[in-house]
Structure formats: C-alpha cells, structure tokens
Amino acid sequence: PMKPRWYEERPRFVGVVAGSCNGGLEVVELFGGGASERAPRKNNSSSSSSSNNNAQPQKQAKQTQPAVCPRRLPLVQNLSEVDQLTPGTVVAVRVVQREGQKVVAELEEPLALPGSSVDASYAIACSFGLDPAFSSAVMAQVQEITARPGPETHSDLRDLTGVPFVTVDNKGTRDIDQAMHISRIAENGGYMTRYAVADACYYVKPGTPLFVEALKRSTSFYLPGLTVPMLPKELSEGVISLNEGQCRRAMVIEMTLDKMGKLTHSSAYRARIRSRRALTYDEVQQYHDGKESALMRQDFTETLDLLREVGELLSQDAFNRGVIQFQRSSVSVHAGEGPGSVFLVRGDHRLPCEKWNEQLSLLCNVVAATILLGNNANTDNLANLQGVWRVHGPPAESSLLVLEAYIKKLVAAHGMDPETSPLTWNKANESLPAYLERITHPCITADIERGAALCKIIHREATMTNAASELDTHPGQHFGLGAPVYTRFSSPMREILGIFIHKEVAELLGMQSPCDNGADERLRKDIIKGATRAKQIQSQITKAINRLAIDYVLESDLHWPPALRPLRSGVVQFVSKDKSRLFVQLDNPPVEVKVYLNALQTEEPAKRLEVDHTAVCVTNQAGDVVRVGDPILVRLVSGSSNADDKWILEPVRLPTSTKNIGKIPTLAPSPPAPAVVLGTPATAK
Numbered sequence: 001p002m003k004p005r006w007y008e009e010r011p012r013f014v015g016v017v018a019g020s021c022n023g024g025l026e027v028v029e030l031f032g033g034g035a036s037e038r039a040p041r042k043n044n045s046s047s048s049s050s051s052n053n054n055a056q057p058q059k060q061a062k063q064t065q066p067a068v069c070p071r072r073l074p075l076v077q078n079l080s081e082v083d084q085l086t087p088g089t090v091v092a093v094r095v096v097q098r099e100g101q102k103v104v105a106e107l108e109e110p111l112a113l114p115g116s117s118v119d120a121s122y123a124i125a126c127s128f129g130l131d132p133a134f135s136s137a138v139m140a141q142v143q144e145i146t147a148r149p150g151p152e153t154h155s156d157l158r159d160l161t162g163v164p165f166v167t168v169d170n171k172g173t174r175d176i177d178q179a180m181h182i183s184r185i186a187e188n189g190g191y192m193t194r195y196a197v198a199d200a201c202y203y204v205k206p207g208t209p210l211f212v213e214a215l216k217r218s219t220s221f222y223l224p225g226l227t228v229p230m231l232p233k234e235l236s237e238g239v240i241s242l243n244e245g246q247c248r249r250a251m252v253i254e255m256t257l258d259k260m261g262k263l264t265h266s267s268a269y270r271a272r273i274r275s276r277r278a279l280t281y282d283e284v285q286q287y288h289d290g291k292e293s294a295l296m297r298q299d300f301t302e303t304l305d306l307l308r309e310v311g312e313l314l315s316q317d318a319f320n321r322g323v324i325q326f327q328r329s330s331v332s333v334h335a336g337e338g339p340g341s342v343f344l345v346r347g348d349h350r351l352p353c354e355k356w357n358e359q360l361s362l363l364c365n366v367v368a369a370t371i372l373l374g375n376n377a378n379t380d381n382l383a384n385l386q387g388v389w390r391v392h393g394p395p396a397e398s399s400l401l402v403l404e405a406y407i408k409k410l411v412a413a414h415g416m417d418p419e420t421s422p423l424t425w426n427k428a429n430e431s432l433p434a435y436l437e438r439i440t441h442p443c444i445t446a447d448i449e450r451g452a453a454l455c456k457i458i459h460r461e462a463t464m465t466n467a468a469s470e471l472d473t474h475p476g477q478h479f480g481l482g483a484p485v486y487t488r489f490s491s492p493m494r495e496i497l498g499i500f501i502h503k504e505v506a507e508l509l510g511m512q513s514p515c516d517n518g519a520d521e522r523l524r525k526d527i528i529k530g531a532t533r534a535k536q537i538q539s540q541i542t543k544a545i546n547r548l549a550i551d552y553v554l555e556s557d558l559h560w561p562p563a564l565r566p567l568r569s570g571v572v573q574f575v576s577k578d579k580s581r582l583f584v585q586l587d588n589p590p591v592e593v594k595v596y597l598n599a600l601q602t603e604e605p606a607k608r609l610e611v612d613h614t615a616v617c618v619t620n621q622a623g624d625v626v627r628v629g630d631p632i633l634v635r636l637v638s639g640s641s642n643a644d645d646k647w648i649l650e651p652v653r654l655p656t657s658t659k660n661i662g663k664i665p666t667l668a669p670s671p672p673a674p675a676v677v678l679g680t681p682a683t684a685k
Contacts, residue, residue, distance in 0.1 A: 011094055011095045011136050012092065012093070012094050012095070012108070012133050012134075012139075013029050013030075013031065013071070013092075013093060013095070013131075013133050014029075014030050014031060014090065014091070014092055014093075014111065014122070014131070014132055014133055015027040015028050015029045015030050015070075015071075015090070015091060015093055015105070016028050016030055016088060016089065016090050016091070017075065017085050017086065017087050017088065017089045017090075017091055018072075018087050018088075019087050020074070024074060024075070025074075025075040025085060025087070026072055026073060026074055026075055026105075027072070027073055027075045027091060027093050027105045028070055028071070028072050029070035029071040029072070030070070030090070030122065030126045031070075031126060031129065031130075031131035031132075031133070071095075073093075073095065073103060073104055073105040074102075074104045074105065075091075075093070075104070075105050075107060076096075076104040076105065076106055076107075077106060077107040084110075085107075085110065086113075086114060087114070088114030088115070088119070089110055089111075089112070089113055089114055090110070090111040090112040090118075090119055090122045091107055091108070091109065091110050091111055092107075092108040092109050092111055092133070093105035093106060093107055093108055094106050094108055112225070112226075116335070116336070117224060117225060117335040117336045117343045117552075118224070118225035118226060118335045120343075120548055121223040121224050121225050121226040121335060121545070122226060124223060124541060124544050124545065124548075125221070125223060125226060125228055125541075127544075128221075128537055128540070128541060130217075130221050130228040130537075131228070132226070132227075132228050132229070134213060134232050135209065135213065137209040138209045138210050138213050138232065139232065140209075141208060141209050141210045142210070142232050142234050142235060145203050145235065145239060146234055146235075146238065146239055150239075150247055151247050151248060151249045151272040152247050152272070154249065154272065156270060156511070157249065157270050157271050157272045158252075158269055158270070158271040158272070159271070159272055160194070160196075160250075160252070160271040160272065160273045161247060161272055161273060161274040163181050163194065163273065164181060164276045164298075164299040164300040164303065165179040165180065165181045165194070165196055165242075165273050165274070165275045165276060165300070165303075166179060166180060166181070166275060166276055166277050166279060166300040166303055166304070167179045167180075167242055167244070167275050167277070167278050167279065168180070168279045168280070168281060168284050168307075168353070168357055169278070169279075169280065169281070170280065170281060171280045171281075171282060174233075174236075174237040174241065175220070175229070175233075175236040175237050175241055175493050175494065176198070176241045176242045176243060176275075176278065177197060177198050177241075177242070177490060177491050177492065177493050177494065178195065178196065178197055178198075178242070178361065178490055179195075179196040179242045179250065179273060179275045180193070180194065180195055180196070180303060180307070180357075180360060181193075181194045181196075181300075181303050182194075182302070182303045182306040182307060182310060183302060183303075183306070184302070184306060185256070188258065188259060189258075189259035190256060190257050190258045190259050190264070191256070191257040191259075191261075191306060191309075191310055192254070192255075192256055193254070193255045193256075193257060193310065193360065194252055194253075194254050194255075195252070195253045195254075195255070195360055195361070195363075195364040195490075196242065196250035196251070196252045196271070196273050197250060197251050197252075197253070197364070197489065197490055197492060197498075197502075198240050198241060198242055198248065198249075198250060198251075198492060198493055199240070199248075199249035199250050199251050199270060199492075199502070200231070200235075200240050200492035200493050200498070200499050200502065201251075201492060201499045201500075201502035201503045201506065202249055202270075203235060203239070203240060204231065204235075204499050206503075206515060206519075206520075206523055210231070210235075211499075214230050214231060214496050214499065215496050215526060215527070215530055216530075217230045217496070217534070218230070218495070218496045218497075218527075218530035218531050218533065218534035219494060219495050219496065219531070219534040219535070219538065220236075220493075220494040220495075221534075221537070221538055221541060222538075223541060223545060224333050224334050224335035224343055224545060225334075225335030226335075230493070230494060230495070230496065231493055235493075236493045236494075240493055241493065242273070242275050243275065243278065244275050244276070244277055244278040245274065245275070245276075246274065246275070247272055247273075247274050248272065248273060248274070248275075249270065249271075249272060250270070250271055250272070250273045251268065251269075251270055251502055251505070251506070252268065252269055252270070252271045252273075253266065253267075253268050253364045253367050253368060253489070254266065254267045254268070254269070255363060255364070255367060257310065257313075260313060260317075261310060261313025261314050261316070261317050262317065263363065263367070266367045266370075266371075268367070268368070268371055268505055268509060269509075269511070270506070270511055276298070276299060276300045277298070277300060279295070281351050281353055281354050281357075282351070283295065284304060284307075284353045285351045285352065285353045287304055288304075288308060288352070288353060307353065307356050307357065307360075308352075308353070308356055310356070310359070310360065311352075311353075311355060311356020311357065311358075311359045311360065312356065314356075314359035314360070314362075314363060315355065315356075315359055318359070318481070318482055319433060319437065321482035322431060322433050322482055323433065323480070323481060323482040324432060324433045324436060324462065324480070325433065325436065325437060325440075326436070326459050326462065326463055332345075332346055332348050333345055333346075333545050333546065333549045334346060343545070343548060343549040343552050344589075345549050345553070345589035345590060345591050346589075346590070347590040361490045362481060362483075362486075364489060364490050365486055365487055365488060365489045365490055366481070366483045366485065366486055368487055368489035368501060368505060369389055369475070369483070369485040369486050369487035369489075370484075370485055371505055371508065371509070372385065372387035372388075372389070372475070372485075372487060372501070372504060372505065372508065373387075373475060373485065374387075374508060381507060381508050381509070381510060381514065382508065383517070384507060384508075384514040384515075384517050384520065385504060385507075385508055386473075386504055386517075386520045386521055386523075386524040387473065387475065387487070387504060388471055388472070388473060388487060388497060388500065388501060388504075388524060388527065388528060389471070389472055389473075389474070389475045389476060389485055389486060389487050390469050390470070390471055390472075390478060390486050390487060390488060391469060391470060391471075391472045391474075391475075391476035391477065391478060391486075392466075392467065392468075392469035392470075392477070392478045392479045392480045392481070392486075393467050393476075393477075393479055394467075394479045395465040395466055395467065395479075396465075396467075399464075399465040400427060400432065400465060401427070402465075403425070403432075403461055403462060403464075403465055404425055404426075404427045406461060406615075406616075407423065407424060407425050407458060407461070408424060409614045409615070409616050410423075410454065410457070410458070410616050410627075410628060410629065411423050411424050412614075413614060413616045413617050413627045413628070414448075414449070414450070414454065414627060414629065416448070421448075422438075422439065422444050422447075422448070423439055423444070423448065423451075423454060423455075423458070432462060436458070436459060436462060439455050439458065440455060440459075450629050450630070450631075453571050453629050454629045457573060457574065457628060457629050460573065460574070461574070466480060470532075471497070471528045471531060471532065473524065473528075487501055488501060489501050489502065489505070495531065496527055496530055496531060496534075497527055497528075497531045500523070500524070500527045503515075546591070549589075549591060550591055550593060550647065551640070553586075553589055553591060554593075554636055554639075554647050555639070557635075557636040558636065558639050562637070565635050565636050566635070567633045567634070567635055567652055568586050568587075568633070568634050568635070568649075569586070569587045569588075569631060569632070569633055570584040570585050570586040570587055570593070570631070570632055570633075570634065571584065571585050571587075571629065571630070571631055571632065572584055572618075572626055572627065572628050572629065572630050572632055573585050573592065573628065574628055575611050575615050575616065575618070575628065577615075579597075579611035579615060580596065580597055580598050581594045581595060581596055581597065582594065582595040582597065582618060582626070582632075582651075583595075584632060584634060584649075586634075593634070593647065593649060594646075594647075594649075595634060595649050595650070595651060596646060596648060596649075597609050597610075597611070597618070599637075599646070599648050600637070600648075600650050608620055608621075609651070616628045626651060632651055633651065633652045634649040634650065634651055634652065635649065635650055635652050636648070636649055637649060637650050
C-alpha cells in the first residue's frame with residue numbers, strides 16, 4: 001500500500017488505546033482533528049454527575065481545532081506487552097509499515113493509565129490542542145543539530161569553561177535555562193556577576209521548521225505529570241540545556257555591582273561554559289541553613305555564599321525604589337500515581353534562596369531590556385532593531401483609595417479602632433510598600449487576633465490594585481519591578497519571546513548578521529501575538545486543573561449521607577463584588593472554594609445569610625456573623641450536576657456573634673476614576 005502523507009509528516013504521535021471489532025487493539029490519535037472532543041476524564045470512582053466539569057476548555061478547543069478525523073491504526077507489539085494495555089491507556093506510538101503489510105502503530109511506551117490524574121492532564125492538553133509530539137520535519141532538524149560538533153569547536157565564543165558556573169532549579173527540572181557565577185571584587189568589595197542563559201536562538205532560527213513549530217506553541221505548557229515542551233526534549237533537555245558537566249553555548253549577561261548592590265557596568269556576549277553542579281533550591285537552602293555540608297569547599301561555594309549577599313542587597317534596593325513585596329502563598333497541583341489516582345494539592349512556600357535567584361534573573365532581564373534601547377549600539381545595527389518590552393503601569397489612584405477604605409472596614413469589623421489600629425493604612429502618610437512591609441512583621445501580627453490571616457488578606461487585596469502587564473514594541477516602565485524598562489530574556493527554551501529577544505540582542509551587538517528588517521517586523525508582531533495567546537491558554541489550563549482538583553476533593557464527600565458529610569475548615573478570604581459569594585480557602589487541602597449565598601435554602605428566615613453594607617461581614621437575623629478573615633466550617637450540600645455546574649457548600653456554624661463586632665464606620669464612596677485624556681499613554685490591562 002502507498003504510504004499516506006501523514007506517515008511522512010508525523011511518524012510519532014500520542015494516542016489512546018481502544019478496542020477493535022476484530023478483538024485486537026487499536027490506537028486513536030489524541031491530537032489530530034476531532035480528537036480534541038475527548039473530555040478530561042475522572043478516576044473510576046468519580047460521580048457521573050460531574051460530566052460537565054470541563055465543558056469550558058472543551059468548548060475552546062472546538063473553536064481552534066481543524067475538522068479532521070484523527071488517525072486510527074492497529075496497535076502491533078509483542079503479545080505479552082499488548083496484554084498489559086487496557087482500552088483508555090494513553091500511549092506513545094511510532095507509525096511503521098512492514099513489508100507487505102498495511103500501516104500500523106508500534107508501541108513505544110505507555111504514558112498514562114486510564115482513570116489516573118496524568119490521564120486527565122493528557123485529556124486537558126488534548127482539549128486545547130497541545131501536542132507533546134513533533135513533526136518529522138522538526139525532528140529531522142533536531143537530528144541534524146545533535147549531530148553537529150559541540151561548542152568546543154565554536155570559534156565565535158569566549159571560553160569560560162574554567163569559570164565554576166552552577167545552576168539552581170526546582171527538583172526534577174531538566175530544561176535548564178540559567179547558570180550563574182558570582183565573585184567578590186577585592187578592590188572595592190563589589191561583585192562580579194555572570195548570568196549565563198542557554199543560547200537557544202543559535203539553534204532555533206527564523207524560517208526553519210523548528211522555529212515555526214516553536215512560534216506555533218510560543219511557550220512550554222505545564223500540567224501535573226505532563227509537560228508539552230516548546231522545543232523537543234532532545235534540545236531543551238539535551239544540547240541546549242546547561243546540564244551539569246557538559247560544555248554548552250550561552251548568552252552571558254555580565255554585571256558589575258558595587259558593595260551596596262548597585263549596577264555600575266554591564267555587557268553581553270556569547271561564551272562556552274561548563275556548569276559544575278545542577279543544584280536544587282532545597283539543597284541550596286539547606287546549605288545556607290547549615291544542613292548541607294557537602295556543598296562546602298567546592299569551586300562554586302563562593303557563588304552560593306555571595307548569592308545570599310547579592311540577593312538581599314538587590315531586594316533592599318527594590319524596596320527602596322518602591323517595589324511592593326507582596327506576601328504571596330501559592331498552591332501547586334501534582335499528579336498522583338496509578339489508576340484511580342487523584343490530583344494532590346500542596347501549599348507552596350518560596351524559599352529565601354528562590355527570592356535571591358529571582359533578583360538576579362530580574363536584573364538580567366532589566367539589563368537586556370536596556371541593551372535593546374540601543375544607546376551604545378552601532379547605528380547600522382540599530383536601524384534593524386525590533387525590540388519587545390514588557391510594560392506595566394502604576395495602579396489607578398481610585399483603586400488605592402478603595403483599598404484604603406476596605407482596610408478600615410476590615411479592621412473595624414474585627415473590633416479594632418480604624419484610627420489607631422496598626423493594621424490601618426493611612427495613604428497620605430505611608431506608601432503602600434512601606435505599609436505592607438510593616439504589617440508583615442511578626443511583632444504586628446502576633447498581638448492581633450487572627451493577625452496573620454488578616455495580613456495575608458490585606459496583601460491579597462493590595463495585589464488586586466495592580467493592572468496587568470503587556471508586551472509593547474515601545475519601551476516603557478515596569479512599575480511592579482520598579483524598572484525603567486524590562487523584557488523577557490532569561491527563559492529562551494520555554495518562551496519564544498526569549499529566543500526572539502536573544503536574536504535581537506545578538507544582532508544589535510554584532511554577534512550575528514541581522515535578518516531582513518521587514519520580515520523581522522512582521523515576525524515581531526507574530527511573537528507578541530503568540531506569547532499573549534500562550535499566556536491566556538496556560539491560564540485556562542490552570543483553571544481547568546484547579547477545577548479538577550476541587551472535583552476530586554469534593555466528589556468523595558458525595559458518598560456520605562448529607563448529615564454525615566465531613567466538615568471542612570477554612571478561612572474566609574473575601575466577598576464577591578455582587579455580594580453573592582464567599583470565597584473560602586480550605587485548610588486541607590489548600591484550595592479555594594466558593595459559598596454561593598443565593599443557592600442556600602433555609603426554612604428559617606432568621607438563618608438566611610446576607611452580606612452587610614461593609615462587604616466584609618455576612619450576618620443573619622439570629623445575630624450570627626462571619627467576617628473576612630474568620631475561620632469557618634463548610635459542608636457539601638450538592639454536587640456539580642446542577643444546571644450551573646456548581647458545587648454547593650454551606651457554612652455549618654458561623655464563628656461569632658454580632659455582639660463581638662466593633663462599630664464599622666460609614667465611609668464616603670471613593671471618587672470616580674479620572675477620565676482618559678486622548679494622547680496620554682494607556683494603562684496596561
């Protein structure tokens with residue numbers, strides 16, 4: 001038989017095992033055309049009433065996927081191995097055509113068991129059309145790249161293989177973008193900092209199949225148990241990645257800092273480096289806590305010691321510039337193992353060494369953004385510059401006034417005098433960064449009942465005053481970072497924008513010949529569109545994953561009679577603007593759920609809950625009350641099979657009485673936001 005075209009274009013693909021009419025097994029391509037209609041599945045114990053939980057991502061996928069039938073091929077492999085597979089298993093296969101036989105799919109490896117959390121991740125990726133596999137044209141280019149001589153022979157590079165660079169990443173990271181080396185300058189007590197970033201743009205050039213595919217994806221997408229990489233793993237985890245002990249190409253941002261951490265000089269160049277060790281944040285933090293002696297007396301130990309000094313100096317400098325240090329707490333969702341496994345939800349707390357490394361990465365991006373201004377560039381090279389900056393405007397004055405008033409209401413609701421409480425913010429006399437730093441201090445929160453919870457809530461409300469940042473072809477300030485200009489230079493293996501910025505810096509500084517200016521201008525538009533679209537998709541994926549995590553948590557409660565369902569403790573975070581919902585952060589697992597006040601029915605009018613005029617208290621006629629910041633117990637009432645696809649939870653017991661609530665002041669409404677004047681810069685949204 002003739003080989004079909006797709007045999008040549010996509011010889012390897014990800015599919016799901018299915019039964020066939022002849023009693024054998026087949027594999028159905030997950031990421032071809034109509035395969036996107038496969039909805040994310042629950043584990044085998046899930047309630048069938050929740051089938052609509054992922055309608056939103058499925059709906060979005062239908063809008064973007066071509067109306068083409070996915071491949072369906074017989075699955076051929078050693079009989080004992082096939083016997084281990086069951087319908088519904090996600091597998092990686094390679095299309096082969098044996099002599100005298102039709103085209104079949106040959107098993108490479110099973111990827112996810114049916115009903116597992118990883119299986120659900122593949123289903124969500126499928127619903128957004130995110131294919132982990134690459135075309136044969138891309139893989140042919142990858143094979144060509146991996147066959148080339150290594151950086152040892154590249155004459156365009158400075159040789160820094162004698163410099164003891166080190167990498168620090170999360171546990172399990174394989175695509176290593178960044179390495180660092182820090183040394184003390186003996187003459188003035190300052191610091192020489194070299195931040196090496198993987199030279200992805202050397203390998204991924206515009207117009208090639210690899211670049212076209214990277215632009216199509218625009219970023220690497222991360223799901224529990226599954227990564228859909230922007231670049232094939234042979235590159236992102238291989239010849240481009242700054243792996244331990246391997247000679248690699250890098251774009252180096254060299255920064256000289258004085259003894260106060262102020263940048264005094266910077267430069268950029270290409271070099272060959274060899275990382276001495278791939279460390280995790282946990283290992284580095286244990287070293288600084290005195291618990292990891294194995295990292296002492298190494299050639300990279302000075303870098304670890306100075307990382308703390310430089311990181312703390314840069315953090316202090318950021319605070320002095322008015323950068324808000326938000327008290328953030330994050331939640332990560334991890335995949336369990338085996339069939340019937342669930343998503344595991346964990347609260348994440350950033351280690352100090354993560355913040356130190358972040359400061360260096362941010363400074364590297366600021367330096368790259370400054371280079372793109374072209375102040376010291378050759379005039380001919382400057383004519384071909386196509387820079388991209390991330391801009392971020394300050395919060396609107398009206399938003400800050402609303403925040404100030406809200407904090408006073410919250411303080412009064414908890415029985416404190418808003419005029420004298422240390423939690424009160426007086427905008428006229430104290431900057432927001434200074435206020436948030438002050439209330440975070442343990443001496444403030446320790447003396448206030450539920451002080452730590454209230455502090456976190458205030459920090460959260462403060463983040464809501466921020467406008468969103470956006471990519472722009474014109475340089476502008478990044479208010480959130482206190483930087484005059486900012487770009488994304490430090491993650492070129494995970495973001496197409498990073499590859500493009502590297503290319504522009506290399507061309508501007510004469511490291512490589514510039515591309516056609518007209519083509520580059522069109523490419524810049526596509527880069528911005530792709531990066532913006534990818535950010536939106538990742539946000540939607542995160543919402544879908546979080547929803548599934550909540551589903552897994554609450555579905556188990558449905559197995560109990562209503563009166564015996566478990567009580568779940570949490571803290572009220574805020575009330576929705578329309579006063580219809582309470583947002584509650586559960587203690588275990590640390591997920592956020594909503595209490596829909598309008599959905600709660602009671603035969604006793606005195607027990608009906610209403611949000612009062614302050615929007616920080618929910619009360620009833622019986623005198624019960626729950627305030628933002630209060631602990632609360634909630635219980636599941638009904639599942640998500642209702643028309644609105646909502647989990648209905650009810651407060652079981654309100655924590656206090658209105659007798660204990662202080663007098664909440666009636667505050668004047670905030671003035672309206674000023675009208676936008678034509679000709680002024682637009683605020684990023």
